[in-house]
Amino acid sequence: MERICGAALGLVPGNSPLLVEALQSALEALRAKRGVTLCLEPGEYHFYPRHAPCRELCISNHDPEPRRPIAFLLEGFHGLCVNGGGSRFVFHTEILPFYIASSRGVRLENFSLDYARPAYSEGEILSVQPQEMMVRIDPAKYPWQVRQGRLVFWGENFCHPLHLWLELDAETGAPAWGTDDLYFRTARQTRGLDLCAEAIAPDLVRLTLSGPERFFAASRPGNRLVFRHHPRTYPGFYAADCSDLALENIAVRHAAGMAFLAERCTGVALTRFDLAPDPASPRCFTAAADATHFVNCAGELRLEECRFESQLDDGVNVHGFYAPVRGRPAGQSLLLGWGHPGQQGTLPGRPGDEFALMGGAQLRPVWTARLKRLCPHREGILAEFDAPLPDFLPERPVLENLSLSPRVVIRGCTFRKNRARGVLLTCREALVENCLFETAGAAVYLEGEACYWYESGATRSLCLQNNRFVNCAYIPAWGAAPITACPKVRSSGGWFFHAKLTIRDNEFFCFDQRVLSLRQVGETRFCNNRCTRTRAYPARSGEQYDVAGCGAFYQDYHL
Numbered sequence: 001m002e003r004i005c006g007a008a009l010g011l012v013p014g015n016s017p018l019l020v021e022a023l024q025s026a027l028e029a030l031r032a033k034r035g036v037t038l039c040l041e042p043g044e045y046h047f048y049p050r051h052a053p054c055r056e057l058c059i060s061n062h063d064p065e066p067r068r069p070i071a072f073l074l075e076g077f078h079g080l081c082v083n084g085g086g087s088r089f090v091f092h093t094e095i096l097p098f099y100i101a102s103s104r105g106v107r108l109e110n111f112s113l114d115y116a117r118p119a120y121s122e123g124e125i126l127s128v129q130p131q132e133m134m135v136r137i138d139p140a141k142y143p144w145q146v147r148q149g150r151l152v153f154w155g156e157n158f159c160h161p162l163h164l165w166l167e168l169d170a171e172t173g174a175p176a177w178g179t180d181d182l183y184f185r186t187a188r189q190t191r192g193l194d195l196c197a198e199a200i201a202p203d204l205v206r207l208t209l210s211g212p213e214r215f216f217a218a219s220r221p222g223n224r225l226v227f228r229h230h231p232r233t234y235p236g237f238y239a240a241d242c243s244d245l246a247l248e249n250i251a252v253r254h255a256a257g258m259a260f261l262a263e264r265c266t267g268v269a270l271t272r273f274d275l276a277p278d279p280a281s282p283r284c285f286t287a288a289a290d291a292t293h294f295v296n297c298a299g300e301l302r303l304e305e306c307r308f309e310s311q312l313d314d315g316v317n318v319h320g321f322y323a324p325v326r327g328r329p330a331g332q333s334l335l336l337g338w339g340h341p342g343q344q345g346t347l348p349g350r351p352g353d354e355f356a357l358m359g360g361a362q363l364r365p366v367w368t369a370r371l372k373r374l375c376p377h378r379e380g381i382l383a384e385f386d387a388p389l390p391d392f393l394p395e396r397p398v399l400e401n402l403s404l405s406p407r408v409v410i411r412g413c414t415f416r417k418n419r420a421r422g423v424l425l426t427c428r429e430a431l432v433e434n435c436l437f438e439t440a441g442a443a444v445y446l447e448g449e450a451c452y453w454y455e456s457g458a459t460r461s462l463c464l465q466n467n468r469f470v471n472c473a474y475i476p477a478w479g480a481a482p483i484t485a486c487p488k489v490r491s492s493g494g495w496f497f498h499a500k501l502t503i504r505d506n507e508f509f510c511f512d513q514r515v516l517s518l519r520q521v522g523e524t525r526f527c528n529n530r531c532t533r534t535r536a537y538p539a540r541s542g543e544q545y546d547v548a549g550c551g552a553f554y555q556d557y558h559l
Helices: 019-030
Strands: 002-005 034-039 044-047 068-075 078-091 096-101 107-115 121-129 132-136 144-147 150-154 159-161 164-168 196-201 204-208 224-228 237-240 243-252 260-263 266-275 292-295 298-304 307-309 316-321 323-327 333-336 354-359 365-377 380-385 397-401 407-411 414-416 423-425 429-433 436-438 444-446 461-465 468-470 483-485 498-504 507-510 516-519 521-533 545-548 552-558
Touching: 019 034, 019 044, 019 068, 068 078, 144 196, 243 260, 260 266, 266 292, 316 407, 423 429, 444 461, 483 498, 516 521, 521 545, 545 552
Parallel strands: 002 034, 034 078, 044 078, 068 096, 078 107, 096 237, 107 243, 237 260, 243 266, 260 292, 266 298, 266 307, 292 316, 298 407, 307 414, 316 423, 407 429, 414 436, 423 444, 429 461, 436 468, 444 483, 461 498, 468 507, 483 516, 498 521, 507 521, 516 545, 521 552
Antiparallel strands: 121 132, 121 224, 132 204, 144 150, 150 159, 164 224, 196 204, 323 333, 323 397, 333 380, 354 365, 354 397, 365 380
């Protein structure tokens, strides 16, 4: 593989708004080459949105944005490797760090990614009463002020009111027991508490509630608050329609959305992808949403020796999506829409993919055909198929892409201190082994529904082996047990949504009886696992094996 020095192309470390232009020139010089490595001189590189190229992108599970500035625009590359040489890449808020599109064999390695001003802010609880809280906020790190009784944060390129916070335990750094997401009303958000803010000093704010509203009884002085105010707009890495994509030895300290998101990609490998706070920084959170997210991908997704820590949502989420059928024009076409606003504009697949039609309540295929073409439509997307449609559509009809469902391997990874859950696997097949889970919600969560997020993908086979589950599922909203399967479907005729679940040779450290909460699993094998009781949190009520509406359950349980 040919190696080219970035400095020879004018790309050197620095803090200049024009550095992003030098980056585009360097990448353009390499676009026509095959099998080339861009080697960057070690140092700190700053990238600003002002001179960056822009694209109109519909990014799944992110908030809409008319045009998104992009730093590393990797579109149409073949066999490109970007070696950061241990450099630190710093981005300035309103910019998408990496966009990899329609490329093959792209490899990114050996650098860290951070933001100069994170998209979220944080503070420390000094005192708390049922309706009053005193909070310290460092204005140098997280500029803030009170406007008309509302707490407002700003940065280089943004200004947003607080709409949500998450409380982190002072000792563990994980979401605090007895708390949950706490929403506050804003001009755009109608649900939540009516929070009144009063600035007491440059670094001190009094927050009060009135009427029947209360803060969590479990809130404690010394705990940290992560203030969520910025829209979910910019993942750290966004890949679309790529194959054979690899990321290795990359540390992500912050992203204004998910750390890594792939759509319609075939073959993705993340090795030593390290999502954790910078040891040199007091910041207590990382990505603003999931650590990794895969939508309508195929082939093998491999995650090895990764760390997913302190992000504000799940560690790994793999799924397709159910596209609601909005109409039935003439011929062999269906008019498709999107079930959740976060998926608006996301393409459901590619010509040649196999699709299944099903009712939204059962999610059981009643008709299949291959997609011929997709055409934009003023009310959604027009999808034409290669076979006649059935005479009658099922109740609440939706379409699922059967071709874009990957095999997932998660090996030697760590999940801890994050909001919500560890892995969500609605995919064809998955193996999770030699991992550590210390999650506030379920460590493993199997969904499938066409009523909210519309995330699709019945799991045919999931194997969990040689993992450690430590004090998981202590916040009820994020999972009924360390291992939870809860698809929202109506079963019939002995058919189950998820097919086979194997749990063997694992260690469970639980503060109460709960280990499994399973619904709609055809066959479960729970073999040679060990369970140790802890006193980490107060026990919650629940059975050790809460298994209902499932098929065969085979148990060989060792204390």
